[in-house]
Amino acid sequence: MSNQVFEAVRTVMAVREYSAKAIPAEVAHRIVEAGQLTASASNVQPWHFVLVREREGLRKLGALVRTGPYTANAGAAVIVAYEKEKGDFGISDASRAIQSMMLAAWGDGVGSNWTGFAGRLDNVRVEFGLPDAYEVLAVMPLGYPKRKVIGKKKRKPLNEVVSAERFGTPLS
Numbered sequence: 001m002s003n004q005v006f007e008a009v010r011t012v013m014a015v016r017e018y019s020a021k022a023i024p025a026e027v028a029h030r031i032v033e034a035g036q037l038t039a040s041a042s043n044v045q046p047w048h049f050v051l052v053r054e055r056e057g058l059r060k061l062g063a064l065v066r067t068g069p070y071t072a073n074a075g076a077a078v079i080v081a082y083e084k085e086k087g088d089f090g091i092s093d094a095s096r097a098i099q100s101m102m103l104a105a106w107g108d109g110v111g112s113n114w115t116g117f118a119g120r121l122d123n124v125r126v127e128f129g130l131p132d133a134y135e136v137l138a139v140m141p142l143g144y145p146k147r148k149v150i151g152k153k154k155r156k157p158l159n160e161v162v163s164a165e166r167f168g169t170p171l172s
């Protein structure tokens with residue numbers, strides 16, 4: 001029996017090249033809604049998501065995030081921020097929201113990726129008007145993949161990272 005959620009997890013890949021096809025507003029809104037719906041520690045929801053769709057903003061993001069210049073060519077992007085005072089919980093909650101958004105996007109055929117990391121994106125926070133109380137965790141470019149994405153993952157073998165009952169006992 002097929003499990004669509006597992007299939008999304010199995011096939012989703014980091015997508016860094018996007019076609020020119022526009023992302024409909026409805027699809028973009030559903031992606032940020034997936035972030036908003038995510039569970040967080042004590043249900044604090046210490047996050048803010050900025051959906052950027054205008055080319056000027058996307059170009060700025062491509063210039064500001066050293067490890068994600070391709071955001072300049074994306075169909076949209078989400079700036080993911082969390083309340084700084086929430087510390088590690090903020091990072092954990094916002095990371096989980098990113099995964100929700102990546103999978104929701106993938107369900108609509110939209111590729112995405114995680115770019116940048118907390119501590120290195122204050123330029124993005126300032127440029128996009130987020131208050132000082134926030135830390136930007138990541139910028140997520142979104143777009144229909146330029147070429148077909150083949151879900152061939154490079155991952156450590158299952159038995160290297162999973163044990164049964166006790167560390168070191170292989171899963172049978």
Ligand SMILES: Cc1cc2nc3c(=O)[nH]c(=O)nc-3n(C[C@H](O)[C@H](O)[C@H](O)COP(=O)(O)O)c2cc1C
Nearest residue numbers: 012013014015016067068113114115116117153154
């Ligand atoms: C926390 C985190 C930070 C990442 N940062 C970047 C980044 O700055 N730029 C980038 O192009 N990819 C980034 N990635 C994407 C990973 O490099 C990519 O997911 C990984 O190599 C596995 O490839 P796959 O997702 O296609 O299987 C990041 C991923 C994570 C989870």
